Amino acid sequence: MVKFAVVVFPGTNCDFETERAIRKAGGEAERVWYKTSLKDFDGVVLPGGFSYADYLRAGAIAARQEIMEEVKEFAREGRPVLGICNGFQVLTESELLPGALRPNRVPRFICRWVHLRVVDTETPFTQFYEPGEVIRMPIAHAEGNYYTDDPSKVRVVFQYSDEKGNITEEANPNGSIMNIAAVANERGNVLGTMPHPERASDRFLGSEDGLRLFRSMVEWARR
Amino acid sequence: MFEHEEKLIRERLGREPNEVEKAMLEVMWSEHASYKSSRPLLKLLPTENEHVVLGPGEDAGIVKFDDETWIAVGIESHNHPSAVEPYGGAATGVGGIVRDILCMGARPIALLDPIRFGPLEKERNRYLLQGVVKGIADYGNRIGVPTVGGETEFDESLDNYTLVNVACVGIMRPEHLIHSYVEEAGLKLILVGNRTGRDGIHGVTFASEELSENAEEEDRSAVQIPDPFTEKLLIEATLEAVYTGKVKALKDLGGGGLTCASSEMAGKKGFGAVIYADRVPLREPNMTPTEVMISESQERMLFAVRDEDVEEIGKIFEKYGLEWMVVGEIINEPRYIVYWKGEKVADLPIDLLTEVPTIEWEMKPYRLERDVETPKISFSDAFELVWSSPNILSKRWIWEQYDHEVQGRTVVKPGRDAAVLKINERYGLAFVADGNPNHSHLNPYHGAMGAVAEVVRNLVSVGAEPLALVDNLNFASPERPEVYWSFAEAVRGLADAARAFGLAYVSGNVSFYNEVVDRPIKPTPVVAGLGKVKLEKIPGFGLEEGLLIGIVGITKRELGGSELYARLDIEGGTAPRVNLEEEKANAEGILEAIRRGLVKAVHDVSRGGIAVALAEMAVVSGVGFTADLSKVPAETSNPLEVSFSESHGRYIVAFPEESLEELKELFGHFAVIGRAGGSDAVFLWNGEELLGKPVSELKDAHESLSRLLGEGE
Numbered sequence: 001m002v003k004f005a006v007v008v009f010p011g012t013n014c015d016f017e018t019e020r021a022i023r024k025a026g027g028e029a030e031r032v033w034y035k036t037s038l039k040d041f042d043g044v045v046l047p048g049g050f051s052y053a054d055y056l057r058a059g060a061i062a063a064r065q066e067i068m069e070e071v072k073e074f075a076r077e078g079r080p081v082l083g084i085c086n087g088f089q090v091l092t093e094s095e096l097l098p099g100a101l102r103p104n105r106v107p108r109f110i111c112r113w114v115h116l117r118v119v120d121t122e123t124p125f126t127q128f129y130e131p132g133e134v135i136r137m138p139i140a141h142a143e144g145n146y147y148t149d150d151p152s153k154v155r156v157v158f159q160y161s162d163e164k165g166n167i168t169e170e171a172n173p174n175g176s177i178m179n180i181a182a183v184a185n186e187r188g189n190v191l192g193t194m195p196h197p198e199r200a201s202d203r204f205l206g207s208e209d210g211l212r213l214f215r216s217m218v219e220w221a222r223r
Numbered sequence: 224m225f226e227h228e229e230k231l232i233r234e235r236l237g238r239e240p241n242e243v244e245k246a247m248l249e250v251m252w253s254e255h256a257s258y259k260s261s262r263p264l265l266k267l268l269p270t271e272n273e274h275v276v277l278g279p280g281e282d283a284g285i286v287k288f289d290d291e292t293w294i295a296v297g298i299e300s301h302n303h304p305s306a307v308e309p310y311g312g313a314a315t316g317v318g319g320i321v322r323d324i325l326c327m328g329a330r331p332i333a334l335l336d337p338i339r340f341g342p343l344e345k346e347r348n349r350y351l352l353q354g355v356v357k358g359i360a361d362y363g364n365r366i367g368v369p370t371v372g373g374e375t376e377f378d379e380s381l382d383n384y385t386l387v388n389v390a391c392v393g394i395m396r397p398e399h400l401i402h403s404y405v406e407e408a409g410l411k412l413i414l415v416g417n418r419t420g421r422d423g424i425h426g427v428t429f430a431s432e433e434l435s436e437n438a439e440e441e442d443r444s445a446v447q448i449p450d451p452f453t454e455k456l457l458i459e460a461t462l463e464a465v466y467t468g469k470v471k472a473l474k475d476l477g478g479g480g481l482t483c484a485s486s487e488m489a490g491k492k493g494f495g496a497v498i499y500a501d502r503v504p505l506r507e508p509n510m511t512p513t514e515v516m517i518s519e520s521q522e523r524m525l526f527a528v529r530d531e532d533v534e535e536i537g538k539i540f541e542k543y544g545l546e547w548m549v550v551g552e553i554i555n556e557p558r559y560i561v562y563w564k565g566e567k568v569a570d571l572p573i574d575l576l577t578e579v580p581t582i583e584w585e586m587k588p589y590r591l592e593r594d595v596e597t598p599k600i601s602f603s604d605a606f607e608l609v610w611s612s613p614n615i616l617s618k619r620w621i622w623e624q625y626d627h628e629v630q631g632r633t634v635v636k637p638g639r640d641a642a643v644l645k646i647n648e649r650y651g652l653a654f655v656a657d658g659n660p661n662h663s664h665l666n667p668y669h670g671a672m673g674a675v676a677e678v679v680r681n682l683v684s685v686g687a688e689p690l691a692l693v694d695n696l697n698f699a700s701p702e703r704p705e706v707y708w709s710f711a712e713a714v715r716g717l718a719d720a721a722r723a724f725g726l727a728y729v730s731g732n733v734s735f736y737n738e739v740v741d742r743p744i745k746p747t748p749v750v751a752g753l754g755k756v757k758l759e760k761i762p763g764f765g766l767e768e769g770l771l772i773g774i775v776g777i778t779k780r781e782l783g784g785s786e787l788y789a790r791l792d793i794e795g796g797t798a799p800r801v802n803l804e805e806e807k808a809n810a811e812g813i814l815e816a817i818r819r820g821l822v823k824a825v826h827d828v829s830r831g832g833i834a835v836a837l838a839e840m841a842v843v844s845g846v847g848f849t850a851d852l853s854k855v856p857a858e859t860s861n862p863l864e865v866s867f868s869e870s871h872g873r874y875i876v877a878f879p880e881e882s883l884e885e886l887k888e889l890f891g892h893f894a895v896i897g898r899a900g901g902s903d904a905v906f907l908w909n910g911e912e913l914l915g916k917p918v919s920e921l922k923d924a925h926e927s928l929s930r931l932l933g934e935g936e
Contacts, residue, residue: 010544011452013367017631033542048629050365053452106934109360111626140364140626196628204634204645204758 003028013049021198025214043080046087059089088192099148105175111140117161123188124220135209137195146176158182254431257579284729295329300734305387309354314362314449322475329393336373341382365451370625371642404491415547416523420506423447423519427478433738472527490577498551587704602913640684653687658749661784665798667709671716678752680827687754699743723803765844766899776873778857787867812889821882828873850897851907
């Protein structure tokens with residue numbers, strides 16, 4: 001069975017539910033303390049939370065830990081690397097993904113369910129979505145305002161939209177450029193997403209749209 | 224400390240206590256730590272039934288959810304510190320209750336924050352609100368415990384003050400229960416977590432006095448500094464240590480600091496303790512033994528562990544980068560001894576610290592209820608006033624700043640009658656807190672009963688069977704005879720109501736001396752409740768096109784303490800009475816209706832009355848309604864009284880036509896008052912329109928809290 005490491009930094013707080021979602025999607029998952037090695041794993045997930053209390057900048061200190069060298073190795077080898085929320089911030093801070101996540105346009109923490117339009121279904125994480133499909137997941141962040149100098153060069157995976165899939169200003173919760181909610185690297189095997197798929201992996205919690213992301217990832221790693 | 228208490232201590236010791244002893248005694252004999260004024264009265268509360276595993280007396284109560292799952296629950300106030308320093312005060316309030324749950328061996332899974340302020344028109348009150356909300360958000364979000372609800376209320380009587388209560392629940396397996404007391408001598412006491420500093424010195428004594436005009440400058444050092452990053456590490460390290468099975472007792476350091484935690488841990492079953500205060504890791508140089516012993520620095524826990532297990536437990540702390548130190552040990556002799564660099568600086572009989580004599584203050588009844596003529600204003604003016612009240616407005620601006628989804632359990636989100644957390648694939652835990660100081664001010668007995676009734680209604684409205692209660696009693700100085708009487712009345716009300724529902728209080732908190740410069744607060748009993756709900760059966764909240772709208776229960780002429788009267792500045796009137804039998808029957812009827820799948824949406828009727836409850840159900844789903852309020856079962860025919868009275872025992876239900884006959888059978892008082900549909904909210908009286916408004920307009924007004932605060936979105 002394919003096995004994913006869910007990396008736990010000091011201050012990470014979405015590790016348990018992320019582990020649960022991967023297992024529900026048919027993969028094996030293990031929470032791994034950041035001082036442990038990542039060998040024997042088929043993929044890595046950097047979950048949400050407040051690694052190092054967001055000191056300096058969100059994700060900045062985690063990005064400089066030794067374990068990130070191994071994560072970079074995974075990325076180079078084309079194995080799946082997923083960063084959720086704080087994990088996305090770690091991925092931009094370690095330059096595994098382009099761009100940066102700035103403080104929200106209204107500078108405070110915001111926890112809210114949003115609609116997303118799936119833009120790119122060619123990545124290992126999104127192969128089970130339909131192009132243009134509208135899905136629902138919650139966001140929960142104070143620094144999710146994605147910025148990059150040239151968005152046309154970025155592989156956009158999800159965009160904040162209204163429930164019909166229109167990309168509007170009102171549907172943009174944090175001021176991200178082009179309503180960008182999730183991006184992948186050029187090769188597609190590294191994905192950063194501000195919305196939390198693990199919180200949308202249970203019908204009782206409001207949506208199972210996020211579970212398909214983990215299913216895609218598990219299925220892809222299996223091949 | 225009072226004079227007679229100092230005398231008692233001198234007599235018992237046969238000498239004057241020295242400086243260190245005196246400081247420790249002052250802390251332990253404070254109202255906040257000793258409950259000396261409230262203990263005799265709190266005995267009235269029922270604390271046992273088939274759901275209760277552990278009642279009041281330790282850091283949190285424990286309730287049985289099923290054979291494999293227990294729920295730890297507690298509630299705390301952080302009123303005084305939050306009034307002085309709203310951000311730090313509220314944040315450390317969250318930290319404290321989370322550690323209370325943690326030290327029972329439970330993983331904290333949700334928080335509720337009932338918070339109260341003065342009117343928003345004043346800048347100081349807006350500052351307090353913004354600071355408190357940010358404090359709760361920054362702390363709760365960082366430790367990864369979702370804040371799933373609470374209440375927010377504004378009242379003139381709280382000008383320049385704030386009441387910040389925090390309730391927390393945790394989940395545990397029965398075999399992981401750790402008690403707060405030791406049962407053997409020789410155990411080593413490990414202090415772990417943050418270093419000890421000069422913050423929170425005399426925090427409990429400060430919380431046992433009224434605030435002066437200059438409290439903000441004078442009392443800042445009594446407020447602790449929050450560090451959620453360390454708290455999060457402490458949560459994980461503590462649970463890992465608990466799971467080894469080698470922790471013999473566990474307490475967090477809160478009010479009263481090391482003195483309180485270690486003396487209570489040792490003294491409860493008659494043991495004593497030796498503390499080597501100079502071993503405590505310090506944040507600042509030149510701290511005195513007194514400061515070390517009573518500092519309330521946050522994010523610290525005290526573990527009792529056998530000598531041979533110290534190293535193994537210590538390794539766990541080191542994994543998380545937490546500093547730890549053996550600072551003392553448990554002894555057979557019931558004494559409390561403190562050493563400082565080899566010198567004995569305190570030596571007291573331990574019960575002198577832990578068994579503080581109670582005080583019963585003088586009581587004097589007051590009577591504020593009197594008949595007042597119902598004002599002659601139009602329904603639409605009244606509705607406008609009430610609907611725009613900050614007490615009624617949506618609190619989305621607040622709860623969107625709280626991470627209410629972390630841990631992936633939040634089935635019913637904030638903004639509904641109660642939150643529901645997923646516990647397993649079939650069942651959830653409902654969690655809610657309520658209080659209504661306007662009611663309990665007018666009539667403390669019925670107001671307190673009403674808080675319990677409202678908790679029950681809120682639990683029932685999401686389909687939950689009530690399991691247990693916790694209480695947080697916020698009052699002014701007990702030395703005021705009227706206040707002490709109102710406290711006794713409130714406790715009596717809490718007790719009577721709980722007994723009627725067969726419920727027990729498993730934990731609680733009392734906060735006295737809530738006054739600023741001689742201005743006492745209204746009696747504010749806050750009750751939080753737990754319930755168990757089948758996830759498949761949770762009803763909705765919003766209206767759906769075509770459903771019939773019914774009202775359960777009877778409406779009385781009970782405008783006293785209502786939101787309408789608060790907006791009109793009308794004092795007096797009659798506070799709503801709880802008819803315990805009907806309240807109970809209606810709760811059972813609603814649960815039965817939900818079990819049988821008869822209703823699509825349920826909402827309890829409380830603040831603002833029927834008019835507000837209906838409008839809330841419309842706004843949440845964007846579906847309008849036409850409702851004839853003259854059809855409401857009522858003991859009055861005055862439209863204002865019917866629409867805005869806050870009588871208890873009432874629910875609004877939305878249901879398909881085919882449920883009607885069965886539903887009628889379930890309730891003593893039940894009437895269909897209208898139908899959901901369209902885009903307008905239309906209130907009628909005998910077929911004549913009282914008010915018609917687009918739901919979108921109602922929604923826009925309902926979501927205006929951030930505009931009131933001068934912020935965007």
